[in-house]
């Protein structure tokens with residue numbers, strides 16, 4: 001493998017930059033040439049490429065977002081779009097692709113592998129919703145951002161003795177809510193993987209109030225519905241003054257945490273190593289702190305699981 005291309009695709013996540021840096025520097029170290037495609041698959045289809053050297057990825061390890069920009073491309077989902085991407089690769093002598101993104105981006109990489117390009121995926125999304133890895137790049141940073149918000153809201157919640165509902169991102173996955181909720185000492189965590197009867201949530205809030213709790217913090221993952229709707233129902237059923245904070249896109253930004261930078265660096269280096277070994281149509285991941293390879297097809301079939309014991313523990317600790 002002499003020449004590869006790296007791109008970031010789908011929703012951005014803090015840690016994509018250190019992942020790009022790791023791919024570029026490892027590849028050059030091993031004697032390869034590297035291109036970066038701007039705006040994900042859109043740039044690959046249109047030949048919007050940057051020839052990258054060691055200096056191209058200088059001073060980005062601490063920056064959120066992605067220096068290569070990210071995008072969603074409908075055209076790339078068509079066979080004609082993917083043929084165009086393959087043509088660009090042939091024209092430039094590109095034999096391998098590293099894509100940093102989520103499930104959708106991996107489906108694109110799988111489709112290109114079927115056309116003969118060597119592809120490796122690096123899981124980059126704040127949602128932590130990819131099977132084949134315990135953690136995706138960006139998840140830890142997002143959890144810390146949510147935690148910072150919970151701590152601040154806790155101050156005002158205590159002062160006013162109110163109930164607060166905080167809506168987090170995560171698409172259909174509850175990991176951001178679960179981790180931030182446990183770390184932030186939330187009274188209740190509502191996630192798609194574990195639907196607790198609403199009466200039980202109300203019961204717990206009333207019980208806490210009776211034993212003298214001055215406030216309650218309820219974390220709602222976006223995958224179960226709107227924080228506003230939960231707040232309305234809670235106020236109706238308990239009579240407690242309830243306020244809502246929808247955290248939104250702040251969860252996707254910010255300087256990546258040490259963990260995300262280390263994860264991004266390890267996965268980036270590993271992705272290049274796999275391409276050198278001739279591997280393709282696979283994603284890299286981390287399981288129990290070991291670097292792992294999973295075929296894309298298997299990662300599409302499997303479902304990322306939340307840790308049930310963490311959910312149960314959060315309930316126990318919030319009595």
Ligand code: ADP
Pocket residue numbers: 009010011041071072073074076077101102103104105106107108109111125
């Ligand atoms: P993410 O990678 O974060 O899950 P998306 O699902 O939006 O984000 O996917 C990013 C891009 O990957 C899409 O805009 C599209 O170009 C490509 N893609 C998604 N699904 C497929 C698919 N089934 N086949 C080919 N390309 C796909």
